[in-house]
Amino acid sequence: MCRLSAIISDSYFSPMENIMALETMKEGHDGSGLGLVLRDLGGEFENLKEFPILSGICSEEGLKTMDEYMVSLGFKTKYLWDPEINETGSGIRSRGFYFARAYEYPDWAEAAGEKVKFDLLAQTRLDLREMGMEDESITVFSFWPDLITLKEVGDPLDVGIFFGLEQKSLLAKNILAQGRQNTNYAINLYACHPFFLEGYSTMTNGENTAFIPIREFLTGRGLPGYVGYRSDSEVFCHILHYMRKQLGFPLKYYKDVITPLFDREMTERTDRKAIELIKRVLRPLTIDGPNCVIGTDIDGTIFMVQDAKKLRPGVVGGVPGKYALMSEVCGVDAVIPERDRSKDVFPMKYDMVMINKDAKEIKIWNQKNGSMSTVN
């Protein structure tokens, strides 16, 4: 089973904290891969908040192609983070040039609005992905301001050493980490969680049995970002993107989209008519579990939801200023041992746990009675 490790904090921390938490949960995963999405960056990127960062891996040839393409679009490199790869210490073979490169927008886009800029970033990432797909010369995971994605196959701790993360050159306030390669489909870095699309990211534990109908619904929307799907879990990220960006729903409705209530359970909801309609119209987006989803909204709010039968583990705990969302309690213990464990939250079938960017408190949205409670 996959193990998930997410941390949100009001101060910068190293992704090694996530990795060490995965290490404590090692009985539950096979150490076959690591994916990281770091957001709200510190360290070397602390003063580069507004510059979009392209994260990925290139071969020598791919690097040339990518540079030429970025120059042709008018992007100018602002800052480059290329980790000191430690092959011998980690036992992982390097695929080439790993990078997180911050760019200045093309001149014409500098004054443009957010929508134009974000569309440009999304399209550029998709173009690069397409350019490097066939010969695997370019692999790009994300292109977004204040956000870096790292992925590699191998034991999470080894992958951390491979990237030299213990040197603390990369810090962030919001990090999603997942320790295991996708097993239901072929192993491929694009299949490795967490997934990212235009500021939204998710990682998932469990098999998505409704994958094909969901994928077909998403690809039918005619939006360029809904591609890939090397993993059945990628759709969780795209569903989040679709309901937030395209439909403009508040975040808490993610729960109503992926696990709608039975009609008989809706009686306490004041927005019953709206959720009845959503259930009908977005019927193909219903997941059928078993899944635990952890994700981050475009505004930096981190959340955890469970499938409608609550078949997967998940716990949220911490102290004001730092919270961990983990598959297991031992993972939370590894990150925040000093917390009051009696306040740990185990989201059940109706719950959606959310923690805002400021990491002050845990908010629990109860889908059944439509109430929001807080724990701090």
Add this chain to the structure above:
Amino acid sequence: MESKERLDVNGQLTLKELPYIIQWDANKCTRCGQCTTVCPQKAIEPSVTVQRVVTSEGPLPLPQSVRQVSQGIKQVTDIERYCVGCGVCSQVCPNDAIFPEYNPVNKFAFHKNQGGVPHKRGGRRNSTETSTMDKLQFSRISMLTDPALDAGRHEFHIRTLLGRNLAPENMPLTIKDDELGLDEMAFIPPTREIFPIRIGGMSFGALSPHMWEGLAMGVAYLNEVENIPVVMCTGEGGMPSRLLKSRFLKYFILQIASGYFGWDEIIHAIPDMQEDPAAIEIKYGQGAKPGDGGLLMAFKVLDLISKVRGVPMRVDLASPPTHQTKYSIEEAVAKMITSMSMAFGFRVPVYPKISGSQTATAVLNNLARNPFAAALTIDGEDGGTGAAYNVSVDKMGHPIASNLRECYLNLVKIGKQNELPLFAAGGVGKTGSLAANAAALIMLGASGVDCGKYIMQAAAGCLGDEYNRCNLCNVGRCPKGITTQDARLYRRLDPDKVAERVVDVFKAADTELKKIFAPMGRSTQLPIGMSDGLSINDKAIADQLQIKFAS
């Protein structure tokens, strides 16, 4: 050698030409005569034969030839009175002395066009080949990577939506204080949440009153006691006025077909309706006989039928092959859908039913653009009929699985697979696997399926099969009392027993669907289009359906 004259029998047939040959055991027969009385074809008749018997009496063998007169039965070779193999003779025989045996080398088709009239019958396509539906396997089972669901422990919601869904971008929602609201002035197309197996259109007229009543009672019981919301289509010809004005109307889909029979009564009953019907089905085609109209023969049009349909008694009721007003899909069909929607205050889903056809996608694409089209039912070649030309039943039509899949993938391409639900019909449960066939079609993209022949066989013991057995539905002589208006025949059918069996069938199907969906990890939503769950041991079909080939 016989003289030439004795062999000049060109006009006569031998038993070997006939599809069924009666096997009769003279030693077991009590000569009670019941078999000859019940035979719907008068294919057997009492006979007196003279035989030469060699006997020997006394202590020493002294064989002598004796001419003996004996009574028995004889099968006639008149092609119009051919044995249909129904087997009612066996059913009434006290000594098991008689049964019809299928004759695979018969020459029936060479002769059953006497007087220039092609063979007409009811029933289904005489084809014993295994349908694609029956070849499909459910092979994506959640194993050690993830726990499968438990059909006996977890809650399952085996339901589907009948009715148009809005495009997600068109939902009339408002946002206030982080909460969604609904603009109540906006039009939201009506939908019904139903069990995904429906009873397809079989008309009040084609069916006997006892059969129709039994089905209707079973459906009402399923809804009100078992909480399995099965709906049933009336077929053409309306329904009794008393039911139109009852609270049970919500379990019925009212069908309007090219003869518009029964609709005068329906329209007049609208002001008195307590409930809306489940839906309105506009029948443009039928899988068993594409491009052919309907015919309710005069001897079925007795008192009750004439009242329900609003026609005189004892006249042939012909429904034309096409709707007379149908001159183009853009105008006439769209107008008909809109008019029917308007008649019921836009509260009832209105959808067309067509025959499976290579042109189905053209119809589909047009409906996809019509916001009032609530669904599309596609009826494949293995559907049944109460009356049709044999050539239509056997040779016309399109298999349902590939036609449905093509249409579903077409909807996927334009992103409307959830907006316009597809219902598949025609051969569902042909070999008895009702739930498995339904699940397979659902995973290919159907929102639900219709069954007709299955329910007639399971609930009322219909004798028809793919060997041309019985198939007398068109002439009103159904030996089981299912498709007749002759009270002497339909009294053989107990409506209560039919209703009980309808309930049995759907309860069993409900359980079987759970047993299929549970190991595949699906319980809360019907796995519509979950094509990765299917495989087939035929590469060409796998490629066509875009599913996995597994041998």
